[in-house]
Amino acid sequence: MNKKWIYYLGLTLVAAIWGANFGVSRSAMETFDPILFSFLRFGLAVPFFFLILKIKEGSIGLPWKVMLQLAFIGLIGVTGLEIAVMYSIKYTTLANASLLNVAPWPIFAALFAPLFVKEKFTRRLAVGGAGAIIGVTFIILGGEEGFNLSSDHMIGNLLAFGVSIIGALFNLSCMPLMKKYSSLRVSTWFIFFGALFMLPLTMGSWSKVDWSGLEAGHYTAIVYNVLICTVFAFVVWNASMFKIGAARANFFRYVVPGAAVIAGLVFFDEGITLWQMVGAVCMGAGLVWISTEKKEPEPVPIAVVQ
Template sequence: MKKRLWVIYGMLTLATATWGSAFIAGKFAVQSFEPATVAFLRFFGAAILLFPLMWVMEKDRKKPTLKDHGLFVLLGLTGIALYNICFFLATKHAPVIKSSLFIASNPVLIVLLSGLFLKEKITRNSIIGMAIALTGVVFIITEGHILTLFQYGFEPIDFVLLGAVVSWAIYSVVGKVVLKKFSSVESTTYAVAYGTLFLLPFALAETSWLDVQEASLTTWAAIAHMSIFVTVVSFVMYYNGIKEVGAAKASIFINVMPVSAVIMATIFLGETFTLAHGIGAGFVLTGVYAGTNPNLFKRKLKGNIVKNKTA
């Protein structure tokens, strides 16, 4: 069981680390298309791949009821459409420090909603691990200059950022409900399908056929990467992780995303990897380990009790 748990944790780490590459691929893709169009093309490509995958892997799949389709619509609206629209709007109009910090607060809201609506147990380890990981994320985002956070006051774009955080939290929590009946492949496929439909009007409004024809090979490669690896492979792994360990614990791994984004930006975009990035990454990995190891603090406590008795 313990070995299986580490396989799940490995999948969650790989999934969220791959999400970090979306920031790099997105930089190339938006050179030819507007953000909502990039999101639509990404998920449209993913849907084309996911449906055959579902038909092959899920031979005995259940037929969704009207209520099930309602949940899939909610997943597509929140995690695919609204989250991406809010996220891309924020990257365009908000400082990177502020938008990154808002997104990094996702695990906190997911844990709270999981406790309220799914009755998931919020453990001391989860809270400590989340706090340590979030500290690391703040260190990475601010490059060690934490006081810069206080330079930014309240702005209307903060509502958009809050929308992104709430959308992803709802997506993760509702996903746990859907996964009681459907597999991770089925859940991802239906969510992506509905999300793509929601994104279609935005793509049609801002993109012409000429834009499609003039898009570079690099743009299409970036979109293909986001469709295949960032969406199909990673979303299925993330949902499988939620099914196995719960939304609250799986959410801790979201903190891996900014670490991988910084490392990939250093490799592919020539950005500088600073000491602050290294310290922040250390905090994140420590936080994830603390949050997913239920015996970490118990073991220490037990050791102290034994020591006291022998004394």
């Protein structure tokens, strides 16, 4: 029995988790500086990654030369990229951030993939991806907030779009190391270095937080980001991506804005428009079309941080 549906379900679940995190992170940044919140997310996740690596593979080490490479990858892909994500959420609307951060990423990943991995861009993937792109655009632009090109949001918009380009290249550039070492081992170390480089940037932020005044919601946001959005989501996403391939897996990022809209309805009593429902149908049809391709390209593991 073909059980590939389990991996597509895993991708959908993780994308939904990340979608809900747009609202969680936006709320948390009313209390925490964006860089500090990013550090808490990845810094607190590091021990869990090393524990999983030790249990699963029996060791955690790497050659020093490889560690230097991963230090650079962590600096760009975790320290720089995640700070850009947090500030894009802070300095533009959620609609803008979700559209510019999420929508172009799979396109760039599919376009750049042949430069890094042997993965075929099929006609079915192109058609399904186009349907998903149209759907996610309707979901975001059809909301009450819409897409805002105001100059007040320009910095956040540019950061969000830059995240898509750099993020896609970052994912794919890990391939040479992951042909020799597991994605878990490589990613554990670049997340460690990314958090390490982020630590000095938080020095002025710790004293600005009223730690004694933190409430249950603040701790819930931290736990959600560390255990669910980072540790759990990373393991499930990469295990699923390994089985079905990078290009088609990245299109499941389009579930993120849909999940964000649903979270807004459930937690913030925000409405859902007809255009958003039409978009959800288009997006769902596109992703189903992608997932039902009989002959799939050779899967390649790719590390992801969201």
